[in-house]
Amino acid sequence: MVESGYKIGVLGLGYVGLPIALVMNKKYPVRGYDTNSDKVSSLNNGIDPSNEIEDAILSASTIEFYDEIKELKDCNIYIVAVPTPVDRYKTPNLDYLTLACELLTEVISKNDLIIFESTVYPGCTEEVCVPIIESKTGLKLNDGFRVGYSPERIVPGVDSRQIENVIKVVSGSDDISLKLVSSLYASVIPAGVYEAESIKIAEAAKIVENTQRNVNIALMNELSMIFDKLNIDTSKVLQTAGTKWNFHSYHPGLVGGHCIDVDPYYLTYKAESVGYYPEIILASKKINSKIPVFIAKKIIESLLEKGKTLAQCKVLIKGITFKENVADHRNSKVVDLYMELQTYNLKVDITDPLANASEIKGTYDIDLMKHPLEKYDAMILAVPHKVYLEEGWTQWQEILKDDAIIFDVKSQFAEVELPAGIKRLSL
Numbered sequence: 001m002v003e004s005g006y007k008i009g010v011l012g013l014g015y016v017g018l019p020i021a022l023v024m025n026k027k028y029p030v031r032g033y034d035t036n037s038d039k040v041s042s043l044n045n046g047i048d049p050s051n052e053i054e055d056a057i058l059s060a061s062t063i064e065f066y067d068e069i070k071e072l073k074d075c076n077i078y079i080v081a082v083p084t085p086v087d088r089y090k091t092p093n094l095d096y097l098t099l100a101c102e103l104l105t106e107v108i109s110k111n112d113l114i115i116f117e118s119t120v121y122p123g124c125t126e127e128v129c130v131p132i133i134e135s136k137t138g139l140k141l142n143d144g145f146r147v148g149y150s151p152e153r154i155v156p157g158v159d160s161r162q163i164e165n166v167i168k169v170v171s172g173s174d175d176i177s178l179k180l181v182s183s184l185y186a187s188v189i190p191a192g193v194y195e196a197e198s199i200k201i202a203e204a205a206k207i208v209e210n211t212q213r214n215v216n217i218a219l220m221n222e223l224s225m226i227f228d229k230l231n232i233d234t235s236k237v238l239q240t241a242g243t244k245w246n247f248h249s250y251h252p253g254l255v256g257g258h259c260i261d262v263d264p265y266y267l268t269y270k271a272e273s274v275g276y277y278p279e280i281i282l283a284s285k286k287i288n289s290k291i292p293v294f295i296a297k298k299i300i301e302s303l304l305e306k307g308k309t310l311a312q313c314k315v316l317i318k319g320i321t322f323k324e325n326v327a328d329h330r331n332s333k334v335v336d337l338y339m340e341l342q343t344y345n346l347k348v349d350i351t352d353p354l355a356n357a358s359e360i361k362g363t364y365d366i367d368l369m370k371h372p373l374e375k376y377d378a379m380i381l382a383v384p385h386k387v388y389l390e391e392g393w394t395q396w397q398e399i400l401k402d403d404a405i406i407f408d409v410k411s412q413f414a415e416v417e418l419p420a421g422i423k424r425l426s427l
């Protein structure tokens with residue numbers, strides 16, 4: 001295959017697939033396919049329904065979007081970026097991925113290359129995906145078709161860490177595949193590529209990146225719950241400990257989203273399947289899941305200390321997305337916090353200028369508040385979007401009672417002098 005003849009087909013046009021399609025399109029013709037027809041027609045109208053890509057960037061591209069896989073038949077390199085969630089038992093749901101493999105068997109030709117970008121457990125590409133393709137096409141790996149794995153490492157909400165400025169890990173089913181995958185990504189990613197020794201290593205590396213973050217944040221969350229009992233300010237402890245040169249900077253918080261909260265389960269599933277019961281990883285999941293309840297409990301205790309009647313109290317939560325500066329609300333732990341507060345019979349409102357109100361209604365049956373006008377007894381700065389930090393404290397004073405409680409989840413206002421009467425809590 002020669003570079004000038006590359007024609008790229010991308011399956012799955014979400015947070016990962018669409019940006020990689022755009023990056024590839026800077027150099028190569030690209031066709032995108034998604035099972036969601038509404039998404040495809042929106043993209044064809046120049047609008048990214050995920051709200052991540054500006055209309056002008058989308059309109060300037062030459063990508064053709066389809067909801068019929070046959071339209072990708074002319075492609076010779078396929079990139080798969082479909083969801084890999086967990087089910088309610090926290091085991092990997094590979095349905096989207098296996099469907100993508102089956103769809104590929106309808107369009108691939110001899111010598112085509114398939115690159116998987118979806119996050120999976122080590123071994124998944126070769127143990128699950130390849131056999132589907134081999135059995136349905138009769139083609140053999142490394143003879144009839146080639147496979148690569150290149151995990152996506154973008155950090156949602158961090159503009160400086162987008163595809164082009166993060167080293168791309170690449171891997172292949174044999175040396176020829178590796179060189180193909182490597183040169184393809186190197187040709188469009190200025191940060192360069194890192195050639196992993198095998199697909200399994202690349203798959204495992206991606207899972208480890210997110211598992212490590214999850215475990216480190218869980219440690220901070222555990223410290224926060226310990227220091228709460230000891231009446232010590234965790235943020236001050238971390239600031240102090242952080243003066244040591246080799247102290248790692250992590251902070252307590254709500255861990256949700258599609259990656260850090262999900263990917264470790266892919267590793268624990270695989271570990272258990274080979275007879276190892278992971279302890280630290282599962283303990284970290286358990287600790288992180290306690291945080292919404294912990295925050296709610298602290299709010300309730302403080303309201304009761306003030307002699308308030310819970311049924312008459314109003315709480316405002318600022319932010320519902322899974323992290324700051326993104327519109328993505330998938331698996332947001334703010335929803336768990338909201339549910340927990342509701343069990344105490346409080347009136348709870350949520351506001352979030354970045355979230356799509358109709359999606360929030362459809363997914364969680366929560367009506368977002370556009371302009372909170374009440375006088376609230378408590379306010380939780382759950383997701384410190386930039387816009388909130390710019391608004392600053394003074395604008396919020398108008399909607400808070402003089403004796404209100406503020407739960408500053410990520411300690412954004414630790415240094416701000418609040419009016420007497422206002423109680424500030426944080427993790």
Ligand SMILES: NC(=O)c1ccc[n+]([C@@H]2O[C@H](COP(=O)([O-])OP(=O)(O)OC[C@H]3O[C@@H](n4cnc5c(N)ncnc54)[C@H](O)[C@@H]3O)[C@@H](O)[C@H]2O)c1
Nearest residue numbers: 012013014015016034035036082084096099100118119152
């Ligand atoms: N979002 C991130 O920041 C991020 C970062 C790194 C890795 N990942 C991983 O990338 C993968 C994709 O995540 P995402 O956030 O882009 O998901 P997403 O839900 O935003 O997008 C996936 C798209 O795939 C489509 N789809 C589902 N099944 C399909 C199929 N069989 N064929 C074609 N299209 C199909 C969906 O309609 C959707 O539009 C996941 O494995 C995820 O863990 C995500």
